[in-house]
Amino acid sequence: MIGTTDRMRVDYAQYYLYGTNYVEGEDHNALERVRTGNSVAAAAPDHLTVSCGTHTGAIRLSVEGRTDPPGPPEADWETVVDLSLFSATGELGVQPWGGQAADEAVRGTLAVAGAGWYRVRVETRGRDKGRALNVANPWVEEHRLTLWPAPPAPDHVHRVTDEVGKATYDPARPAAPPIPPDPSADESLLRSWARSAGIAIDDNKSIPQSVRALAAAAGILPTRHEP
Structure with missing residues (x-):
């Protein structure tokens, strides 16, 4: 599936991918792993937390589920990270904080190959603008999530160039390993x-x-x- 929405709801500077097997609150240290990891996202089985610059309001979000890896990231994305995520049921969908329904354009499942391991590319731009405004509506920050089936591997940071990311990202720190299911x-x-x-x-x-x-x-x- 491919979809884009200009009305992706953000609260507390975060949004998620959820699988149907995920238990609410199970990945309680996700934001800490973002801060001590790649600066933008952290994955656990059936769950991905993505960190924004915008605290409250809207961002623009594009999503794509595909069967093959994407090409090299385009130069105009400020922060780009690939990480591994396990789907137990083959259903992964976008979810705002607090359980509100996501926009119809990005509501479908991104796990196009069914249950198993996926690679997720998280691309962002405008996080600094979002952080400066704090509350943004209409959006000033844009994200893109791309998922494809692939064996598990440590996080791969293509680049972190925004100030929001550079505040926590340390390129000398070992890459975070994937988290397998129980x-x-x-x-x-x-x-x-x-x-x-x-x-x-x-x-x-x-x-x-x-x-x-x-x-x-x-x-x-x-x-x-x-x-």
Whole structure:
């Protein structure tokens, strides 16, 4: 899917991607990981927190779910970061703070390949303008999220050039590793992945070894999550 909205609601300088398996408040240290990481986003299973310059109001947001990696980032994006996110069910959607409905243009699922690992590119410009205004409506800050299926890997910072980002980003700091799902969720994880991949399995029987082997080859099993 591809969509753009000029009315993406921002509160407390943040918005999210949520999966249907995410439990509210589970990723309670996300903003701290943003500040001590790449300066713009932090991912956990079924959850992505994105940090804005604008405290309250609107930003312009474009989203794209695709099956192949994007090309090099365009030069006019001030901060660009790639990070890994796991989707247990194959459903990931934009969510403002407080649970309000996102604009229809960016409401669809971005996990186009079903359950599994995705790479997320977060691109921003205008965060300094948003920080200076604090409350912005109409928008002065623009973000773009691009997701595609890819094995897990540490964060990759293409660049951080805005003052909002440079205030916390340290290029000498080791890149943050991806966070895998809880290994105790193995069975439900494999069943969700099999359904999203079109593999028929009996919910009343154990998962066949052949399905486990396919999941392992696809990088789905928790034992294969380490980059």
